[in-house]
Amino acid sequence: MLSIKNLHVSINDKPILKGLTLDINPGEVHAIMGPNGAGKSTLSHVLSGKAGYTVTEGSVTYQGKDLLELAPEIRAREGVFLAFQYPVEIPGVSNIYLLKAALNAMRKHHGLPEVDAMDFLTIVKSKVKLLQMDEKFLYRAVNEGFSGGEKKRNEILQAAILEPKLCILDETDSGLDIDALRIVSEGVNSLRNAERSFLMITHYQRLLDYIKPDVVHVLADGKIVKSGGPELALELEERGYSWLEGQAA
Amino acid sequence: MSGAAYLTSYPELAASLPGFDLPWLQGFRNQALQTFAVNGFPGNREEEWRYTNLSALNKTVFVPSANQLVDEDWLNRYRLDDAASVVLVNGQFSASLSRLQDLAGKVSVSSLKQALQDNPAWLESRLGQAVTSAEHNLVAFNNAWFTDGVVIDVAAKQQLDRPLQILHLVTQADALAATRNLFVLNEQAEAEIIETYVGSVDSYFTASVNECLLAGNAALTLYKVQLEAEKAQHFGGTYVKQARDSRFMHHNFALGSGLARSDIHSDLDTAAECSLNGLFVAGKRQHIDNHTRINHLKPHGISREFYKGVLDNKARGVFQGRVIVAEDAQRTDSEMNNRNLLLSADAEVDTKPQLEIYADDVKCSHGVTVGQLEEKSVFYLQSRGIDEATARNILTFAFANEMVDKVENAELKALLLKELLERFPAISL
Incomplete structure (x- = not known):
């Protein structure tokens, strides 16, 4: 599914990722944990194609393609989805318009006709229910005036409709209270299947109580310094990151 | 000098202008002509014209045209079915194209020419009440040159039972369409009027003046939909006198022309309300100037102004918003806002809010922003599979659409959406 080899990334000549290697197979859920400044968000941005990052070394292969060569919208249409840490507010563009435009862009890319308006509404409404959202959200401007929890639910709603192959969750738990965290996690869990892979970026172990990862990685100073099973997250919760940070050098 | 060619040809034209046989109107026109003759068209040396250069009016001499030919299919693209309509072709009223038969009630709608024949004394006491040649020389020009218009x-206490659309059409190359329109709303009267400016030829000059006289408690909603042809020169001034407790709601959609200037000026008596909304969208080398003046003369007036500009390529936009609160106008409540979006490095906007407050117990605010599309928003849409060009179009459209959303007339809203979407291709709604 995704193979990252020796990835080096800089922002304004400042190295952030310094040789990151990671392989994700179809259906696997990987969690990346790490202290602030380790490069977690840089990784999610580079994978989704945000401007401002320079890849100085290494490669990212996604389904046999060089991911870094693809424009952000092509990555999205090929099935890479980033759930933003800070979803952007877009006044004047309704949620339902964005969902439809995005779905149709994807369908066109794959040679499919535009989605039928009635079918679309049926699909969207079922997903809205799944995420325990009010249908009114569909007709409001994208994320405008949404609470933190509503924004994160909205991200998962988009994922549920676009049905990505690789779902990157960037600090999806940040800013959520326990109830919102539970709803968002249930949404994510409902998307899990044998083909779909997840890369969860998080600072805290808390999210992993709700979404059980197959593999946990620790990212420190731009590299994966330790990988293990779910039990690694518990160890991190207890001991912090400092005992691992030395290993990055 | 500026305007010289127009002055030379005036004597020959004068006899064909309506109301030539009325001494008072002759005097009115002659006085305007003398004012115009001093400096010709307004120049950049005048503060109110600093940003707008009218030299194109001297390069081509635009002349009135009697041509009444109109492609009706083309006209019907702009005609609102639910509205009654007055059609002016090349500055002349067209009885055959107008649809006034459905307009019921105590409402009189006629061409200016007809009104000058039927009710000259009524017009004499009203024409020039809301604006005079002293305003600037395009008003003087209209005073001297107007060929026809709508009255x-x-x-009192009547309302138009449906909106009235005034279609200003130009179908003759290099025509001058100088119309003079007078909207009189007596006590507690209400009306919705939609001005639509379009041209089927490239080069022409529209110079139109509206005077609106609102008696106590009257309410006028006036839409201006300026869709002039690409090389057209457009001047359209709306001057309003608001009596006590009257309401004036104006929506200015300036999307067309090579060069356009709008004046929207209102004088407010006690507790009158004035709301000015505007959207100007310009690309290529278009130049769109919006000049507004809200004059609070008496206490308790309310004014709200919100203009948005979208400038692309080498286009230039101007927003001049002046609010004057006279010493006597205590408890005035006024807000002004202008937001602009620049889509290219060569686009320009000059925005000049001016508050002149002579009263001490007032609530007045103003705000201006000039910015670009937010890159994080563009990326957000891209990350959902939407290509960059479409993402930019969607965001620009969303910015502009806020003003279209304020339009309550559904048919007009649809026309505006269609026009707006043509300017931001690749979006489907």
């Missing part, structure tokens, strides 16, 4: 008189 609407809504009796």
Whole structure:
């Protein structure tokens, strides 16, 4: 599914990722944990194609393609989805318009006709229910005036409709209270299947109580310094990151 | 000098202008002509014209045209079915194209020419009440050159039972369409009027003046939909006198022309309300100037102004918003806002809010922003599979659409959406 080899990334000549290697197979859920400044968000941005990052070394292969060569919208249409840490507010563009435009862009890319308006509404409404959202959200401007929890639910709603192959969750738990965290996690869990892979970026172990990862990685100073099973997250919760940070050098 | 060619040809033209046989109107026109003759068209040396250069009016001499030919299919693209309509072709009223038969009630709608024949004394006491040649020389020009127009008189406590659309069409190359329109709303009268400016030829000059006289408690909603042809020169001034407790709601959609200037000026008596909304969208080398003046003369007036500009390529936009609160106008409540979006490095906007407050107990605010599309928003849409060009179009459209959303007339809203979407291709709604 995704193979990252020796990835080096800089922002304004400042190295952030310094040789990151990671392989994700179809259906696997990987969690990346790490202290602030380790490069977690840089990784999610580079994978989704945000401007401002320079890849100085290494490669990212996604389904046999060089991911870094693809424009952000092509990555999205090929099935890479980033759930933003800070979803952007877009006044004047309704949620339902964005969902439809995005779905149709994807369908066109794959040679499919535009989605039928009635079918679309049926699909969207079922997903809205799944995420325990009010249908009114569909007709409001994208994320405008949404609470933190509503924004994160909205991200998962988009994922549920676009049905990505690789779902990157960037600090999806940040800013959520326990109830919102539970709803968002249930949404994510409902998307899990044998083909779909997840890369969860998080600072805290808390999210992993709700979404059980197959593999946990620790990212420190731009590299994966330790990988293990779910039990690694518990160890991190207890001991912090400092005992691992030395290993990055 | 500026305007010289127009002055030379005036004597020959004068006899064909309506009301030539009325001494008072002759005097009115002659005085305007003398004012115009001093400096010709307004120049950049005048503060109110600093940003707008009218030299194109001297390069081509635009002349009135008697041509009444109109492709009706083309006209119907702009005609609102639910509205009554007055059609002016090349500055002349067209009885055959207008649809006034459905307009019921104590409302009089006629061409200016007809009104000058039927009710000259009524017009004499009203023409020039809301604006004079002293305003600037395009008003003087209109005073001297106007060929026809629309006169609407809504009796007290009456309302138009449907919106009235005034279609200003130009179908003759290098034509001058100088119309003079008078909207009189008596006590508690109400009306919705939609001005639409379009041209089927490239080069022409529209110079139109509206005077609106609102009696106590009257309410006028006036839309201006300026869709002039790409090389057209457009001047359209709306001057309003608001009596006590009257309401004036104006929506200015300036999307067309090579060069356009709008004046929207209103004088407010006690507790009058004035709301000015505007959207100007310009690309290529278009130049769109919006000049507004809200003059609070008496206490308790309310004014709200919100203009948005979208400038692309080498286009230039101007927003001049002046609010004057006279010493006597205590408890005035006024807000002004202008937001602009620049889509290219060569686009320009000059925005000049001016508050002149002579009263001490008032609530007045103003705000201006000039910015670009937010890159994080563009990326957000891209990350959902939407290509960059479409993402930019969607965001620009969303910015502009906020003003279209304020339009309550559904048919007009649809026309505006269609026009707006043509300017931001690749979006489907």
